[in-house]
Amino acid sequence: MSTSNAIIGWKNLSLGCAILEPGSSRKLKTGDWRSQHPVLDKEKCIKCAICYIDCPDLAYTQNEEGYFIADMTYCKGCGICANECPKDAITMKMEEE
Amino acid sequence: MAKRVGMEVSLGVSEAVKVADVDVIAAYPITPQTHIVEHLAELVANGELDAEFIPVESEHSAMSSCVGSSATGARTYTATSSQGLALMHEILYIVPALRLPVVMTVANRALSGPINIWNDHSDIMSERDIGWIQTFAENGQEAFDLSVHAFRVAEDHSVLLPVIVNLDGFTLTHVVEPFEILDKAEVAKYLPPYKPLQRLDPEHPITMGAVGIPEVYTEAKKQYEDALVRSKSVVIQAWKEFGDLFGRYYHPVETYKTEGAETLLLTMGSVSETAMTAIDRMREAGKKVGLVRFRLWRPFPFEEFFEAVKGVKTLAVMDRAMSPGGPCGPVAAEVRAALYDQPTRPKVFSFVAGLGGRDVQVSDFEEIVSRAEKYAEKGAPATYDLIGVREI
Numbered sequence A: 001m002s003t004s005n006a007i008i009g010w011k012n013l014s015l016g017c018a019i020l021e022p023g024s025s026r027k028l029k030t031g032d033w034r035s036q037h038p039v040l041d042k043e044k045c046i047k048c049a050i051c052y053i054d055c056p057d058l059a060y061t062q063n064e065e066g067y068f069i070a071d072m073t074y075c076k077g078c079g080i081c082a083n084e085c086p087k088d089a090i091t092m093k094m095e096e097e
Numbered sequence B: 001m002a003k004r005v006g007m008e009v010s011l012g013v014s015e016a017v018k019v020a021d022v023d024v025i026a027a028y029p030i031t032p033q034t035h036i037v038e039h040l041a042e043l044v045a046n047g048e049l050d051a052e053f054i055p056v057e058s059e060h061s062a063m064s065s066c067v068g069s070s071a072t073g074a075r076t077y078t079a080t081s082s083q084g085l086a087l088m089h090e091i092l093y094i095v096p097a098l099r100l101p102v103v104m105t106v107a108n109r110a111l112s113g114p115i116n117i118w119n120d121h122s123d124i125m126s127e128r129d130i131g132w133i134q135t136f137a138e139n140g141q142e143a144f145d146l147s148v149h150a151f152r153v154a155e156d157h158s159v160l161l162p163v164i165v166n167l168d169g170f171t172l173t174h175v176v177e178p179f180e181i182l183d184k185a186e187v188a189k190y191l192p193p194y195k196p197l198q199r200l201d202p203e204h205p206i207t208m209g210a211v212g213i214p215e216v217y218t219e220a221k222k223q224y225e226d227a228l229v230r231s232k233s234v235v236i237q238a239w240k241e242f243g244d245l246f247g248r249y250y251h252p253v254e255t256y257k258t259e260g261a262e263t264l265l266l267t268m269g270s271v272s273e274t275a276m277t278a279i280d281r282m283r284e285a286g287k288k289v290g291l292v293r294f295r296l297w298r299p300f301p302f303e304e305f306f307e308a309v310k311g312v313k314t315l316a317v318m319d320r321a322m323s324p325g326g327p328c329g330p331v332a333a334e335v336r337a338a339l340y341d342q343p344t345r346p347k348v349f350s351f352v353a354g355l356g357g358r359d360v361q362v363s364d365f366e367e368i369v370s371r372a373e374k375y376a377e378k379g380a381p382a383t384y385d386l387i388g389v390r391e392i
Helices: A050-054 A080-084 B009-019 B034-045 B059-071 B082-092 B140-154 B184-190 B214-246 B271-284 B302-308 B330-339 B362-378
Strands: A036-040 A060-062 A068-070 A090-094 B003-008 B024-027 B052-055 B076-080 B103-108 B133-136 B163-168 B176-181 B253-256 B263-267 B289-294 B296-298 B314-319 B347-352
Touching: A036 A068, A050 A060, A050 A068, A050 A080, A080 A090, B003 B009, B009 B034, B009 B103, B009 B140, B009 B163, B009 B176, B009 B184, B024 B034, B024 B059, B034 B052, B034 B076, B052 B059, B059 B076, B059 B082, B076 B082, B103 B140, B133 B140, B133 B214, B140 B163, B140 B176, B140 B184, B140 B214, B184 B214, B214 B296, B253 B271, B253 B302, B263 B271, B263 B362, B271 B289, B271 B362, B289 B302, B302 B330, B314 B330, B314 B362, B330 B347, B347 B362
Parallel strands: B024 B052, B024 B076, B076 B103, B103 B163, B133 B163, B263 B289, B263 B314, B314 B347
Antiparallel strands: A036 A090, A060 A068, B003 B176, B133 B296, B253 B289
């Protein structure tokens, strides 16, 4: 995990361990955790956005063609998108494949 | 102007909270704390106190609401007792970890079972390690004064920790005593408005209560433990300033007739007044005895305690809670541990008395002292004595 800023001495912690910077979760590269990644079959995809809505890490964004593509910096490979896709357009592949 | 009144101590505590000008009270009624929050609800309802009173559905919610309220920067108060305190348990640890200066009165009462609504210290002794500053009041005046003091200490920027003021259920909460109540203008000189160092504010969003991964949890604990240990000087300074303004001076450890004493009784809370009568009687009978009382329980007042028991041969600790299967009562255990590394120390004997509202009388203290003196001569039981238990 890219949380090297947590590895500090107690005297340098913020009061009550508060996180003072809004939106700092963007710095947490949850993509490091991944053992599988989603692969989209554009032939089957109907651009319904269910993957975009259901992704717990907000990894999906819509591209210029209207397809929803997961950002591998944040996709932790949970497979919710593949499971929820009504057209089975998303398949989870092992990282080594 | 301060005025001298005859008032039920619970109502006196409510009046202290009123003159401290709290912003939010989130509380659930439980005997023997009920009169405190009931009166506060009245004060809010009739416009005497400009505060939000959140009538929650449980003590778990009460303390959770206090966390949210204090996190926004509001001066926040609650009160509870016994089972209610136990129900707050998991939230109690979170309050100091978030550095929130919540103030709470605990009307000390036995924990079930058997179901018992009367006074002892088993509720608060189960919450020793929650990381709150804790004081114990002996009488009505002290309950009022410690309540005002609690806000001042909690909100100090070098402290920012919650404070519990303990007062004995019924034997203190429900008695009518003469005491002096301060008015709002006087208290304002002592207690400035709360200025949070950080707070939940939509204009400047921050996160409180994020996960503490293994790499940060130890450091987080160390941070607020350090603040708790250092708070002792603020506690003492705030008592000094209180005395300078209002004429009543308080100290972490109180002593009574300890000069030349060979045996000391150690007590906490309102039972100390009976203990003083017992000391008077034993002194008249020529016994070299005195009394030491903890007013400050957390942070533990090591230096003041060592000073109080210096040169004493025997220390009889009276606990009002049991540690079943353990070596002794909880206070005796702490006292023994604190003294262990001292080059000279008294022999410490543990006595448990006054459980679940059992009356502790002058004769009980005389019995404790005479047993302690006997044990010092001839050796003691390995654990503790349960005073007043009927064998048959």
